[in-house]
Amino acid sequence: MASERAILFQGATLWAGGDDPVLEGQDVLVEGDKILQVGKQISAKGAEKIDCVGDVLLPGFQQTHVHACQTLFRGLAEDLPLLPWLQKHIWPLEAAHDPASLKVSAELTALELLRGGTTAVFSFETVRHSEVVGEVYDRLGLRAVFAPCLVDESAGIPALAVETGKALEEIQSLAKRYRGHSRVGVGVAPRFALACREETLRESMLMARDGNLPLQTHANEQLAEVELVRKRTGRGNIQFLLDCGFYGPLVSLVHGVHLTPREREQLLESGMSLVHCPSANAKLGSGIAPVQHLLELGVPLSLGADGAPCNNRLDMFAEMRLTGFLQKISRGARALPAKTILQMATRGGQSFLPGGRQTGRIVPGHLADLILVRQSGWHHCPSTNVLTNLVYSSQPEDVRMTMVAGKILYREGSYPGIDAEEVRLRGTQQRAKLLARVER
Numbered sequence: 001m002a003s004e005r006a007i008l009f010q011g012a013t014l015w016a017g018g019d020d021p022v023l024e025g026q027d028v029l030v031e032g033d034k035i036l037q038v039g040k041q042i043s044a045k046g047a048e049k050i051d052c053v054g055d056v057l058l059p060g061f062q063q064t065h066v067h068a069c070q071t072l073f074r075g076l077a078e079d080l081p082l083l084p085w086l087q088k089h090i091w092p093l094e095a096a097h098d099p100a101s102l103k104v105s106a107e108l109t110a111l112e113l114l115r116g117g118t119t120a121v122f123s124f125e126t127v128r129h130s131e132v133v134g135e136v137y138d139r140l141g142l143r144a145v146f147a148p149c150l151v152d153e154s155a156g157i158p159a160l161a162v163e164t165g166k167a168l169e170e171i172q173s174l175a176k177r178y179r180g181h182s183r184v185g186v187g188v189a190p191r192f193a194l195a196c197r198e199e200t201l202r203e204s205m206l207m208a209r210d211g212n213l214p215l216q217t218h219a220n221e222q223l224a225e226v227e228l229v230r231k232r233t234g235r236g237n238i239q240f241l242l243d244c245g246f247y248g249p250l251v252s253l254v255h256g257v258h259l260t261p262r263e264r265e266q267l268l269e270s271g272m273s274l275v276h277c278p279s280a281n282a283k284l285g286s287g288i289a290p291v292q293h294l295l296e297l298g299v300p301l302s303l304g305a306d307g308a309p310c311n312n313r314l315d316m317f318a319e320m321r322l323t324g325f326l327q328k329i330s331r332g333a334r335a336l337p338a339k340t341i342l343q344m345a346t347r348g349g350q351s352f353l354p355g356g357r358q359t360g361r362i363v364p365g366h367l368a369d370l371i372l373v374r375q376s377g378w379h380h381c382p383s384t385n386v387l388t389n390l391v392y393s394s395q396p397e398d399v400r401m402t403m404v405a406g407k408i409l410y411r412e413g414s415y416p417g418i419d420a421e422e423v424r425l426r427g428t429q430q431r432a433k434l435l436a437r438v439e440r
């Protein structure tokens, strides 16, 4: 017998995640924030019933690297490599954010993520007002870590530089506020080796470890960056981060496009994971990350869209498809089967996102973070293989429903309780105001 907050998905094609096969005609009963029952012909009196015939039910996507603060900058920084892209555009724009512009940037991010089936996210933010981003994820219902960014005076961007002690204090007070929250947590995000002194990296790592907080930084994205780090520190970037105390499953490095064979082994030995952002790596001309090789070594990998200005979508379907394509270009057509890519996309954040190992599978007792994806598009027809459909044919418009912790946050084009058009309008208005502040 189901209680009031129960939802029964009926007759779905089910991919329950992990190594599970695709099964037809499955029912899934969700009660509260958890999956209660999975099987055929489940009866649940009083539960809301959702007919899923012809649709695939699967675990929601976990995007382990996005910048909610940058969504308002979509289209404003085109056709540039990483360092000028940051210096000329992204950093001045981030410095111009006020709480109102950051709030709507985060709302636009959350709404785009939900309509594309992303249920959990690591959100790498800017140096100020990050509490606003946490409030948005909390209110809109996503599972999220939001991480205030650390940039010190060594980066040479006075508008963004924040004194490290003060920045860490602020992160600590946010972490205290969110302690015990079931869905939203706080992370630490030193920008990258070129924007932080060695002490900043060490202290942020120490604080993250003391507080059991996930830490993320960008690393080995472009050759110019790797060479500059070597020039400044006399070491390779990964060795430098290891010397700063970086290790363990709560630490994730983003990009890892240019990694020497030794650095790949160091990554494995350190227990850190790598976030693969194939669209950003392609658009900024960074290169193709050695994903297949890292998987063969056993390095944990996850996927993220990165920021809207270097993508320009926040769409996991696009990231999955490009992940497959790029590895096939570099390692041959047999590289990375669809199931491997889907596993990265649906459980890659388990070691550092809220919910942990209770996410990423549709089995009784796990958290109900689920998505329902149509298989009836022209681009699916004739439909043969569900998993390759999801990776190579599907797109955000195919997502019928997105559920986080048992709550439906997006369904058939709308967000229960949210006026999405008002958010869009406010986004346009806030972008104009933000640009006026940059030009001043």
Ligand SMILES: [Zn+2]
Binding pocket: 065, 067, 124, 218, 254, 306, 307
């Ligand atoms: Zn990034």
